[in-house]
Each structure stands twice: as structure tokens, then as C-alpha cells.
Amino acid sequence: MGRPAKKDVLEVTAEEIAGVRSEVEKSDLSPRSKAILLTLIEEIVSIKRTQQEKQAELQRIRRMLENSSEKRSQENAEGKKKTPAKNHGRLAADAYRPSKTIPHSHTMLKAGQQCPECEHGTLQQIEPGKVIRLIGHSPFDAELHQQEKLRCGGCGQIFTAELPAEIRDEKADASANAVVAFFRFGMGIPHYRLAAIQRAMGVPLPASTQYEMVELLWTQVVPVFKMLLQMAAGWPLMFVDDTPAKILEFLKDREDRKEAGERVGIFSTAIVARNAGREIHLFFTGRKHAGENLGELLKHRDPDSSPPIQMSDALSRNVPKDYLTIVALCLVHGRRNFIDCENAFPDESAYVIERIGQVYKNERHIRREGMDDQQRLEYHQAHSRKPMDEIKAYAEMKLANKSVEPNDILGQAFQYMLKYWSGLTKFLEVPGAPIDNNEAERLIKRFILYRKNSLFYKTENGAKVGDCLMSLIQTCIAADENPVEYLTVLQRNSRHVAKNPQLWMPWTYRNTLRSIGPAATPVAENLEQSSVG
Numbered sequence: 087m088g089r090p091a092k093k094d095v096l097e098v099t100a101e102e103i104a105g106v107r108s109e110v111e112k113s114d115l116s117p118r119s120k121a122i123l124l125t126l127i128e129e130i131v132s133i134k135r136t137q138q139e140k141q142a143e144l145q146r147i148r149r150m151l152e153n154s155s156e157k158r159s160q161e162n163a164e165g166k167k168k169t170p171a172k173n174h175g176r177l178a179a180d181a182y183r184p185s186k187t188i189p190h191s192h193t194m195l196k197a198g199q200q201c202p203e204c205e206h207g208t209l210q211q212i213e214p215g216k217v218i219r220l221i222g223h224s225p226f227d228a229e230l231h232q233q234e235k236l237r238c239g240g241c242g243q244i245f246t247a248e249l250p251a252e253i254r255d256e257k258a259d260a261s262a263n264a265v266v267a268f269f270r271f272g273m274g275i276p277h278y279r280l281a282a283i284q285r286a287m288g289v290p291l292p293a294s295t296q297y298e299m300v301e302l303l304w305t306q307v308v309p310v311f312k313m314l315l316q317m318a319a320g321w322p323l324m325f326v327d328d329t330p331a332k333i334l335e336f337l338k339d340r341e342d343r344k345e346a347g348e349r350v351g352i353f354s355t356a357i358v359a360r361n362a363g364r365e366i367h368l369f370f371t372g373r374k375h376a377g378e379n380l381g382e383l384l385k386h387r388d389p390d391s392s393p394p395i396q397m398s399d400a401l402s403r404n405v406p407k408d409y410l411t412i413v414a415l416c417l418v419h420g421r422r423n424f425i426d427c428e429n430a431f432p433d434e435s436a437y438v439i440e441r442i443g444q445v446y447k448n449e450r451h452i453r454r455e456g457m458d459d460q461q462r463l464e465y466h467q468a469h470s471r472k473p474m475d476e477i478k479a480y481a482e483m484k485l486a487n488k489s490v491e492p493n494d495i496l497g498q499a500f501q502y503m504l505k506y507w508s509g510l511t512k513f514l515e516v517p518g519a520p521i522d523n524n525e526a527e528r529l530i531k532r533f534i535l536y537r538k539n540s541l542f543y544k545t546e547n548g549a550k551v552g553d554c555l556m557s558l559i560q561t562c563i564a565a566d567e568n569p570v571e572y573l574t575v576l577q578r579n580s581r582h583v584a585k586n587p588q589l590w591m592p593w594t595y596r597n598t599l600r601s602i603g604p605a606a607t608p609v610a611e612n613l614e615q616s617s618v619g
Contacts, residue, residue, distance in 0.1 A: 103131060104488060131491070182218050183568065189214070224287035225269070225280070226262055258295075263303040264573035266296045271556040272532075272569060274539035304551045306580040307573060309587040311554040314561060317591075318359035318366040319386035323518060324411075325358040325526035326398040328376040329534060332542035333549050336373070354537075354553075355379040356530040364593060367529055367560035371549040381406030397520045400506045412516055415509030416523035417442060423499035431496045437480060438503075441473035449521060459517035471514055478507060532560055558592075565592040575599065 110123045201207040234247040269275040277293035284291040318324075331354040343350050354371040357380060370379040376398065384406060387394070396411035398404040399419050405411065421442045424435040448469045452462045481500035484490045490497045503510065512519040533556065543549040555573075562569040572592055576583050582602065583590050589598040 103127065103491075184218070224284065224289050225265060226284060226287075226289050226291060228289045258299050260303075260577035261570065261574045263299040263577060264570045266291075266299050267303050267555045267573060268559060268570050270296070270300065270540065271536065271552055272559040272563075274532075274536040276540040279539075300551065300555070303573060303577060304554055306583065307558060307576045308554055309584050310576060310590050311557060313587040313591070314366050314368065314557065315383060316386045317588075318357070318368060319383050320388060320391065321359040321361035321366070321394065322392075323360045323395045323520070324380065324383075324397070325360070325520070325523055325529075326355065326376045326380055326396060326404055327523060327526035327530045328353045328355040328379075328404075329530050329537075330354075331371050331533070331537065331549075333371070333544075333546060334542055335545045349373055354530070354533045356526050356533060357383065358525045358529055360525075365525075365561070365564040367557055367564055369533060369553040369556045369560075371533075371543065371553050372546065375403040376401075377403050377405045377407065380404075380411075381409050384409040384411075395512075395516060395519050397523050397526070399523060400502070400509065412512065412519070413509050414512035414516070414519040415506050416521075417445070417510055417513075418522040418524065420499075420503050420506070420510055423495075423502055427495040427499060431490075434484065434490070434496055435499075438477050438499075441477050444473045445470045445521065463514075463517045466514055474511055474514065477503065529560060532556065562592040567592045 107124060107127060110120055110127070113120065115123070195202070195209060197209055197211045199209050201209055231249060231253055233249060236245040237243070238245075266277075266280070269280055270277060277296040280296065281291055281293045331352045333352055336352055340350050352371070352373060353375060354369060355374070355376045357368040357370070357376075359366040359368070368383070370382070374382070380396065384394075387409075393410040393412055395414055396405070397414045397416065399416050405413055421439060424438045428435040428439075445466075448466060452465055457465060481503050485492065485497065485500055485504075490500065492498075492501065513521045536552070536556070543552055558573065559569045562572045572595065575595060576590060579590075579599075579602075582598075589595070
């Protein structure tokens with residue numbers, strides 16, 4: 087027996103459903119029959135809405151599994167095939183920072199000799215060829231310092247050789263402290279896992295020792311972190327996002343706080359402050375929401391300065407209560423709602439998605455041309471206002487003529503755009519206002535990596551240590567500097583750092599090292615001799 091033929095699906099608009107309801111109510115049917123029919127109509131609408139919501143949820147899960155937040159066709163807004171991105175081949179030798187450079191001289195020839203090929207020209211020295219060879223070893227090496235001991239054969243007195251002060255007073259080198267911090271707060275590797283690696287490599291490094299090393303490092307670099315907070319507070323643009331976190335110490339009074347009606351949630355906030363091409367990356371973990379953490383940061387801001395631009399999603403908890411900010415909202419969040427209902431409403435979703443695609447095409451052009459904030463604003467006003475106005479008019483039309491249910495996923499997507507229209511289009515009104523919150527969302531993933539691997543902070547103080555070191559590491563990476571080398575330099579020059587932390591930013595510390603000359607403690611040669619490089 088064959089499968090039954092698939093029945094055609096009848097597409098019905100919200101306006102048509104309302105008309106059917108009205109006809110039933112005006113009909114000559116008995117009150118009982120009217121009630122049954124109206125109930126059936128409501129049940130069918132409810133089932134359809136639930137089906138659409140489930141489809142949207144499956145779409146979100148599918149995107150997560152595909153590791154693509156917004157998987158789209160390979161055609162852009164003009165219908166042209168996307169060309170592969172450049173600079174995605176093998177890494178050049180200059181991309182590496184080798185710990186050791188080994189020269190290889192020609193075995194038969196030297197500069198100044200006659201060319202053996204033409205027997206006429208003279209050989210000249212040119213840029214050497216470069217070949218990278220990778221060497222594997224343990225993340226940490228152990229140095230054995232043997233103190234010579236002499237004993238008197240007559241009285242038995244023992245005389246022991248003196249150790250240098252840095253070896254006598256410190257069990258671990260500053261570079262080792264920096265590597266432990268980078269593994270934990272830069273890569274999310276928990277102390278117990280690193281301890282297992284080191285035990286297998288023959289250089290034991292217990293988890294308790296690692297925390298002592300991290301805590302010592304923190305005490306020496308915290309002045310720079312505090313200076314980063316002051317600098318970031320005065321910068322004109324801030325991206326903000328947060329995610330759930332866990333601090334074990336806070337879980338002890340969770341039930342008591344819940345009964346008292348107090349907040350029990352724990353969050354980690356990521357803030358990216360940007361100014362003139364530089365970025366400061368900050369983390370704050372505790373009971374405060376993103377807006378409250380941003381408000382704490384803005385306490386350091388000059389009250390007479392103009393309000394900063396704040397980019398975030400539309401959650402009200404992201405906006406500080408006591409400080410004025412220019413709130414720009416993430417256009418990607420609005421677009422994502424239409425991605426979720428693309429299967430259920432392909433035509434309506436495509437209309438919005440294609441026009442947002444035009445805005446991003448304009449943004450890419452702006453970046454290629456290197457426009458400043460004012461030029462960018464004028465370009466978007468000339469080329470992006472039209473597609474955005476079309477989206478608004480389309481949403482208003484669909485909701486006004488009741489061709490979509492206000493409470494279904496498409497209606498909610500349209501209402502989201504209209505409700506937050508001012509924030510979503512701030513890039514059309516304010517110079518420098520971004521169009522999305524991708525910067526903060528990328529940064530918050532660094533904490534999510536930590537959370538997936540290390541799971542939690544044990545105490546509130548441990549969270550403060552982690553926030554400080556994670557902020558320094560990510561700010562250093564944003565400045566294209568080596569975070570291990572940077573943290574090592576800060577430790578070896580801790581007295582200078584404590585006096586003038588503003589001179590030891592990731593983008594200024596190299597100049598500071600050169601300016602203080604012999605008083606500075608260099609790091610490069612130590613890194614070359616260890617496994618840290």
C-alpha cells in the first residue's frame with residue numbers, strides 16, 4: 087500500500103483568520119456551535135504558532151552545531167559569488183617570533199667573491215632566506231642550581247656558595263608566573279590540568295603552587311589594571327555584553343538571598359573600550375549586570391566630558407542608571423530574529439535580511455576606504471538609510487494590515503525592530519556609532535572558554551584576580567603584543583610600574599623600557615633561554 091499523497095498546505099494570513107472569526111460570530115449557528123468553532127480556530131492558531139517557534143528553535147540549534155551564527159547563501163546582496171578571503175594560506179616566516187635565530191653560512195662562497203656562474207659579477211650580501219622549524223618541549227623548564235659545599239676536615243664546619251638574590255628569594259622566574267597566568271586566564275586551562283601535563287613532562291607544578299604564582303603576579307600588575315580602568319572610562323566608545331558565571335563562595339547564601347528577594351544571579355561582563363584605533367578589554371565578574379558594571383567604570387569619567395557611545399543588545403540591564411550614554415543597539419540581534427523564522431516565513435525574512443546585507447556591504451566599503459567617523463556617517467546616510475527605511479515601512483505595513491500575527495515569531499521579529507528602531511539606527515545619526523556588538527560578543531567568548539574549562543571561581547577575590555589578569559592579557563593581544571612577555575616585563579620592573587603605571591600600557595611599555603635604559607630589567611634574553619619563548 088503506497089504512502090498517502092501529501093496534502094497542499096493552505097497559507098492563511100492573520101487578517102483572514104480574523105475575518106473567519108467575525109463570520110462565525112455573525113452566523114446563525116447555535117451558541118454552542120459558535121463556541122466550538124471559535125475554540126478550534128484558536129487551537130489551530132496556537133498549534134501553528136508553537137510549530138513555528140519549534141522550527142525557530144531548531145534553526146538556532148542547527149546554527150550552533152554548524153558553528154555559524156548566521157549561515158547564509160554564498161551570494162551577496164548583488165547576487166555575485168563571494169571570493170575567498172585573502173591571507174588565509176600558509177603562515178610566512180615573519181609571522182613567527184622565534185626564541186632563537188641560527189645563521190647558516192654558505193659553505194663554498196662568500197660575499198665579495200667572483201660569481202662561479204657567469205665568472206664576471208661579484209657576489210653581494212642580500213636578505214637571507216628564512217625557514218621555520220618548530221621545536222616541542224614542556225611549557226616549563228626547571229633549572230637545577232647546585233651550591234658548592236666545602237667541609238673542614240678538622241672542625242667539620244661547612245661553607246656553602248651564595249646564590250644570587252633572585253634565585254634565593256624566588257622559587258619561580260617571572261616568566262613562569264606569566265605563563266601560568268596566560269594558560270589559566272588566556273586559554274582557560276585549569277590549574278589541575280596544567281599540573282597533570284607538567285607531571286607527565288617530568289617538571290611537576292602542583293595546582294596550589296600555580297595559584298601562589300598567579301597571586302604574586304597579580305599583586306605586581308594590578309596598578310596597570312587600575313590605570314586601564316581610568317583610561318577606558320574616558321574613551322568615547324564602549325561595547326558591552328555579559329554572560330552567566332559561577333563563584334562558589336556566592337552559592338552558600340543563595341537560598342537565603344532568594345527568600346529575601348535579593349539577586350542570586352552571577353555574571354561576567356565584557357567591555358571593549360575603543361579610542362583612535364586602540365582598544366582596552368575589561369572583565370568584571372560578580373552579582374552586577376553589565377549596565378551596573380559599566381556605571382562603576384564611568385565613575386572614573388570626567389563629568390564634564392560628553393557621554394560615550396554604548397553598543398549592546400536591547401536588554402535594559404545593559405544600560406547604566408546613573409550615567410548618560412548614547413545607546414546604540416546591535417543590528418545583528420535584529421537580523422538574527424529573521425534568520426530564526428526563515429524556514430516558516432522565507433519571503434518576509436529574505437526581504438529584511440537582504441536589506442541588512444546592503445548595510446553591511448556599505449560598512450565593508452567604508453573600512454576599505456579608511457573613512458573617518460564623519461565620512462562614515464555621511465556615507466551611511468546616503469546609502470544605508472534607504473534600505474533601513476524600507477525595512478521599517480515593510481514591518482509597519484505587515485503589522486498594520488494584519489498579514490502577520492503580532493504574537494508569532496515573525497510578528498515578534500517585526501515588533502523588535504520597530505520597538506528598538508532608534509538604537510538600531512544610531513549609526514545613521516551619530517558619528518562613530520557601530521552597527522553591531524560583535525566586538526564585545528567576541529570578547530565574552532574568552533570568558534566562556536574559561537567557564538567551559540575551569541568551570542568557576544572559588545572566591546570573590548579569585549574572581550577579581552581573574553578579571554584583572556584576563557583584562558591585561560586580552561588588552562595585550564588586542565595591541566598585537568606578546569602577553570607572556572608583557573606580564574614578565576611588568577613583574578621585573580614592578581617598582582617602576584607601581585610609581586607610573588600609565589607608562590606601562592601594552593602599546594607604550596617598549597618605549598618605556600628604552601627610556602629608562604639600564605634601570606630596566608630586560609626580558610628577551612631570559613625568554614630565549616627558557617621554554618616560554
